[in-house]
Amino acid sequence: MGEKPHAIMIAFPYQGHITPFVNLALKFASKGFTITFVHTHYIHHTISSSNDHTKTSLQGTDFFAQARESGLDIRYTTISDGFPLEFDRALHIKEFWDAMLSDFPGRVDEFIGDMLKQPGYDGVSFLIADTFYSWPATIAFKYNLISVSFWTQPAAVFSVNYHLDLLIENGHFPLKDNINEEIIYIPGVGSINTRDLMPYLKEDEPAKFVQKVIFQAFNEVKKADFILFNTIQELETQTLSALNQKQPTYSVGPVNFFKDLTKNSVSKSLRSESDCTKWLESKPPGSVLYVSFGSHVKSSEQMIQEIAHGLVLSEANFIWVVRTDIADFLPDGFHDDVNGKGLMVPWCDQVTVLSDPAVGGFLTHCGWNSVMESIWCGVRMICYPLYTDQTMNRKLVVDDWKIGIDLCDGMATLMVDRIKVSEKIKMLLNDESDTSRGLKKEVERVNLVLRNALEKDGSSEKNFDQVVQDLKARLLAKN
Structure with missing residues (x-):
């Protein structure tokens, strides 16, 4: 095959998907693929504005220019999501999301059809898209492309969604309030409590459109040619093995x-990032x-106020990412009560903060990127899941890997x-406590698993090489 494979x-x-997706594109390009990377107009504009690019027109800023200068073959373009900026x-x-489910697939269909007619795009062979989309395999089949689905959350969450039919058969979907039962029938997942299932599976789920997004996405992914997971083989061995049989x-x-x-360096952040380095150096x-608590899910006023008071009571040093949409929830006089012990920022480079020696713990919503970054930096967690995959992620962190503790003992009410906030913070940061020492030992162990997976002979690196080999083999067979 003379030409480079083109995807x-x-x-x-959303931020939690954009960051890993960009890095996946860079990885494929580093393995000799030509990549045409697509953001929506809105995401392009938001990233451009947040990162102070001098040009913020739809095509005025090419986030991958530096990557191309280093020799990677990555093209960049944008597509409308159907709404004004x-x-x-x-x-x-x-x-x-009603429009994204009903109208956006047609936009993507037309977009790809037009692209394939352009000079230099007739060799496109792969469509790599996020699993949450409802159209990738269908559109890939229409244009004779190989469909690759990328799942940005743990394999356990994927498997639960993949086996919704089993949840229905066993009366666990839609999930009724206050039910507390063990689920042992999801292939490769082991035993999970109904309290750990994703909130969008509940009977009284207020955002019913989320269920619709999930249903359509997981009907679609069953038609994909390949599925990539942003997880580690050693941490989810049985789940991945069971899925691989499908x-x-x-x-x-x-x-x-x-x-x-x-x-x-590729701009990925949807928000401007504050530099916390000097403040951290003083601690x-x-x-x-x-x-x-992440980039997206809304927090309640009660939650923000109690956490604020708990931080003050703990007398711990802290950096708190207080997004602009929750800043008004802070208690009166909070900034005075903090008295130099706390730094509030609207957003920051999370890995830079977590990797600083001054940081000893992470109070997190358990988004998958946050969990992976915390482990990578060897930081113990206090878990307060809010939505989507976060309740399942909490189970992995606290119950399975034992690298974090729950903020609330009664997870059903949250x-x-x-x-309690103050007590949990003191417990985590006190290196003399048995709990803290145990968490530190386990997070060091899991940190080593992650780092080894990305070594040259590690599982993730070898699996990626296998992906590349299998994709090229499928392409040869197709041609």
Whole structure:
């Protein structure tokens, strides 16, 4: 095969998906693929504005220019999601996702059809898309492309969604409130409690459109040719093995830490990032609690206030990512009560903060990127899951890997109490406590698993080489 394999990659429009997707594109390009990377117009504009690019027109900023200068063959373009830039997608999320399910597939279909007619694109052979999209395999089949699905969360969450039929058969979907039962019938997942299932599976799920997104996505992914997972084989061995009996699956994570990508700086953040380095330099090693609840899910006023009071009561040093949409929830006089012990920022480079020697713990919503980054930096966690995959991620962190503790002992209610918050923070940061020492030992163990997976002879690196080999073999067979 003379020509390089060429893949179109279309990112899912949320921060937790964009970061790993960009890194996956860089990895494929480093293995000799030509990549055409696609953001929506809105995501392009938001990243451009947040990173102070001098040009913020739809095609004025090429995020992959530096990667091309280093020799990677990555092209970049954008597609409309059907809404004007000024439309508030978070405020009108149901309207946005109704359109993304009904109208966006047609836009992608037309977009890819037009692209394949352009000079230099007749050799496109692969479509690599986020599993959450409802159209990739169908559109790939229409244009005779090989369909590659990329799942940015743990394999356990994928498997639960993949086996919704079993949940229905066993009366666990839709999930009724206050039910507390063990589930032992999901292939490769082992025993999980109903409380750990994703909140969007509940009977009273307020955002019913999320169920629709999941249903359509997992009907579609069963038609994919290959599925890539942003996880580690050694941590989810049985789950991945069970899934591989259904479709070709490959664990290649954590993709945010691929070793050969550090020289390629690609703008990925949807928010401007504050530099916390000088503040951290003034604090003793292991004394700082980093607090962040991610980029998207809304928090309640009660939660924010109790966590704020708990931070003050703990007397710990902390950095808290207080997004602009929750800043008004802070208690009156909070900044005075902090008295120099806390730094509030609207956003920051999370890995830079977590890797600082001053940071000794992470109070987290358990987003999968956050979990992987915390382990990578060897930081113990206090877990407060809010939505989507986060309840299952909490189970992995606390129950299975034992590298974190729960913020709330009663996970069913998720009501936060300032006294408990203070106690949990003190417990985590006190290196003399048995709990803290145990967590530290286990996080060092899991950290080693992650780092070994990305070594030259590690599982994720070898799996990625296998993906490349199998994709090329499929392409040869097709031609």
